[in-house]
Amino acid sequence: MKHTGIDTNYKTTKMNTLKLIACLLIIANSSFGQVSGNINYQNQVRYSDNNINVSLSGNSDLIISVKGLANIKADSYVAIFTVTQVGETTTEVNELLNKRVNAVLSEISNKPDIETYVDMVSFVPVYEYEVEKKIFSSKTYNEIPVGFELKKNLHVKYKSPDFLNELISICTNSEIYDLVRVDYFSNNLEQTKSDLMKKAKTILSEKIANLQGILGTDLTTHEKQIADDYRIVYPVEMYKSYQAYSSSSLNLKKSANINQADKATTLYYQPIIDKEFDFVMNPAILEPVIQVMYEIKYRVYQEKEAKSDKEYILVTPNGDLKPINVNN
Structure with a gap:
C-alpha cells in the first residue's frame, strides 16, 4: 500500500x-493585622x-x-422608631399615641435639615382570659376583649450623624424606646x-x-x-x-446543679x-x-x-x- x-x-x-x-x-495575599479586642x-x-x-x-x-x-x-440618614400604645377604647388609644408622637415632632420641627413621616403598622384588639368558676366542674377560661393595641412607625430623616443621640433623648421623654433601624443614603x-x-x-x-x-x-x-x-x-x-466571657472548668458530676449567669x-x-x-x-x-x-x-x-x-x-x-x- x-x-x-x-x-x-x-x-x-x-x-x-x-x-x-x-x-x-x-x-499574593497581603497580610492584615489589627489590635485585638x-x-x-x-x-x-x-x-x-x-x-x-x-x-x-x-x-x-x-x-x-x-x-x-x-x-x-x-449624606443623610433615616432612623425608624416603633411606637406602641394600649388603651381600653379606640379613642383613648389614638389620643395617647398621637400625644406621644406629636410631642416628638413638635420638639424636632425647628431643627435644621429634618424631615419626618409617620406610618400605620397595626391596630388590633387585645384579649384576656376570664375565669368562669363552677362548683361541680373544672374552671373554664373564656377569652374576652379588654382593649386595643395601636402601633405606628416614626421615620426621621437627618443629615448630621450626631443628631441621633439627641433624637433618642427626645423620644425617650415620650416613652419611645424601640429604635428599629438606621438607614444610610448617599x-x-x-x-x-x-x-x-x-x-x-x-x-x-x-x-x-x-x-x-x-x-x-x-x-x-x-x-x-x-x-x-x-x-x-x-x-x-x-x-x-x-x-465575651471566661468561665471556669470544673470537674463536676452529671447530677450537679449548675446555675449559669446570663x-x-x-x-x-x-x-x-x-x-x-x-x-x-x-x-x-x-x-x-x-x-x-x-x-x-x-x-x-x-x-x-x-x-x-x-x-x-x-x-x-x-x-x-x-x-x-x-x-x-
Missing part, C-alpha cells in the same frame, strides 16, 4: 504561551463572604481580574461607580500590557470576553454579635475587609459607611488547534484510491 498526501506544519507556540501566562498569574473570646470567629465575585461562563486559559472598593460616607453612588470603573480599567490595561511585555505576545489577537458588576453593602447588613451580647460594625482588592478609595473608616465594590474580569480564550487539512489516500491492491479521514 502507498500513502500520498500534503504535510502542513502547525505551530503550538501561542497555546504554550497562554499556559505560561496562566501560571504567572499568582496573586474582646471578640477573640469567641472561638472560631468567621466573617461571611460579602466580597464581590463576577462569574464568567465556561472554561478559559487566562483570566485577569481587577477588584475595587470605595467607602462612602453617608447622593454620590453613581459617581462612585463611574470612578471605580475608570480606575479598574486603567489597572486592567496595565496588567495586560505588563504581561504582553514580559512574554512577548499580543493578547489582543486572541478571542476575548469581558464581564463586570457592582455590589453595594449598607451598614445595617454588616453588624455582627458575640459574647452573658451580655455585644454588637459591632464589621465592614468589608479591603485586603483582597487591587485598589481602595477612601480606605480609612472611622464610622459605618456605604461600601461599593466593583470587579472586572478579562478572559483570553485558548486558541483552538486547527483541524488538519492533510489528505491521506489509500491505494488498494486493486489500484483503487480511497480517501482516509484522519480528523475524526
